[in-house]
Amino acid sequence: MTDVLDLDAVTIRRGTTTILDQVTWSVREGERWVVLGRNGAGKTTLLQVASGRMHPTSGTADLLGSRLGRVDVFELRPRIGLSSTALTERIPASEAVRDVVLTAAYGVTGRWREAYEESDESRAADLLAAFGVSHLAERTFGTLSEGERKRVQIARALMSDPELLLLDEPAAGLDLGGREELVAALAELAADRRSPVLVLVTHHVEEIPPGFTHLLLLRDGQVHAAGPLEEVLTPENLSGAFGLDLVVDRAGSRWTARAAG
Numbered sequence: 561m562t563d564v565l566d567l568d569a570v571t572i573r574r575g576t577t578t579i580l581d582q583v584t585w586s587v588r589e590g591e592r593w594v595v596l597g598r599n600g601a602g603k604t605t606l607l608q609v610a611s612g613r614m615h616p617t618s619g620t621a622d623l624l625g626s627r628l629g630r631v632d633v634f635e636l637r638p639r640i641g642l643s644s645t646a647l648t649e650r651i652p653a654s655e656a657v658r659d660v661v662l663t664a665a666y667g668v669t670g671r672w673r674e675a676y677e678e679s680d681e682s683r684a685a686d687l688l689a690a691f692g693v694s695h696l697a698e699r700t701f702g703t704l705s706e707g708e709r710k711r712v713q714i715a716r717a718l719m720s721d722p723e724l725l726l727l728d729e730p731a732a733g734l735d736l737g738g739r740e741e742l743v744a745a746l747a748e749l750a751a752d753r754r755s756p757v758l759v760l761v762t763h764h765v766e767e768i769p770p771g772f773t774h775l776l777l778l779r780d781g782q783v784h785a786a787g788p789l790e791e792v793l794t795p796e797n798l799s800g801a802f803g804l805d806l807v808v809d810r811a812g813s814r815w816t817a818r819a820a821g
Contacts, residue, residue: 563588563622564724564757565610570619572605572781579605581781582619587724587774592750592758594768594789597778598802603761604644606778607726610759611642624723641717641756644728648713653702657712660701661687664719687715691745707738711745718756725756731767743769747813765793770813777801795820 565587572580580602587593595603608614609621612633621628624639650669651660659671661684688694691711696704704712710730717725730746731739749755750771760772768789775792777784778801785797798817799806805820 562625564591564624565759566620566622567609567616568620568622570609570616570621572602572609572614573617579781580609580616583778583781583783585776585783585786587757587759589757590753591774592772593760593774593776594772595759595761595776595778596763596765596798596801597784599763600780601778601801602781603778604728605781607642607644607728607759607761610724611640611726612636613642638720639723641720641722641725642728643710643713643717643726643730645732646728648709651701651713653700655701656697657693657699657701657704658684658688658697660712661716661719664716683721684715684719687718688712691715692741705738706733707735707741710734710738710742714745722756725758727758727760729761729763731762731764739767743767747771765798765808765815765817768815779803 563586567583567585570580570583571578583606595606597603605614609616610623612623612628615628623636626636652669655671662676662680663669663671665676665680688697691714693708693711693715696708701709714727714730731742734742746769750758750769773789774787775789776786777792777797784801785792793808793815795806795808798808806817807820809816
């Protein structure tokens with residue numbers, strides 16, 4: 561297997577604040593990663609680097625075989641699917657759901673004068689069906705529930721057939737039913753060998769879908785632990801990352817965590 565993502569001593573500073581501190585992390589073909597950590601641990605910033613939307617202050621970031629700073633990021637970014645709250649805020653509320661997905665073929669938000677081929681239309685329809693939102697195709701994005709928006713955005717992130725798919729807290733704001741529907745959809749995606757390499761950011765071990773293989777724990781902008789999920793997701797590692805004495809339980813292919821005592 562080859563590295564899809566390779567960060568070496570990546571540091572991000574903003575003024576006197578260090579957001580990421582000497583992060584070294586490699587993601588290889590076929591892997592499905594979860595990134596866990598407290599608020600402010602650096603998770604979203606890490607995805608900004610991994611998506612080619614932020615350059616390291618120091619260190620190197622190689623994405624899909626190209627090094628940030630030496631590659632045209634506008635050619636690189638279409639190869640990386642990204643689903644995030646920041647992107648949601650850029651999607652026009654009046655945009656039809658079908659077009660929310662379709663416009664990703666050009667890497668834009670908001671339908672204008674682009675011309676799409678029949679294959680693009682067909683792929684957008686297939687992705688909406690895959691995430692159970694075909695019936696929403698003619699609805700406007702602004703009328704969707706939070707759970708519906710999340711599924712539409714993941715469908716959009718897959719539109720360009722990316723080699724790497726980054727999901728920034730896709731279950732945030734969902735109720736229990738919406739979360740479980742999303743986890744099931746992501747588990748199906750993880751099980752498909754045709755799927756891109758997956759990186760999922762979350763705060764909660766309960767949101768880890770079955771089929772994810774590796775875990776990166778961040779604490780205060782540094783790598784606290786990283787490796788195969790079953791080896792890294794231990795009470796000791798999780799407690800250290802969150803600064804709280806935690807108990808980790810597993811039931812089948814799902815995980816839970818709670819305070820000890």
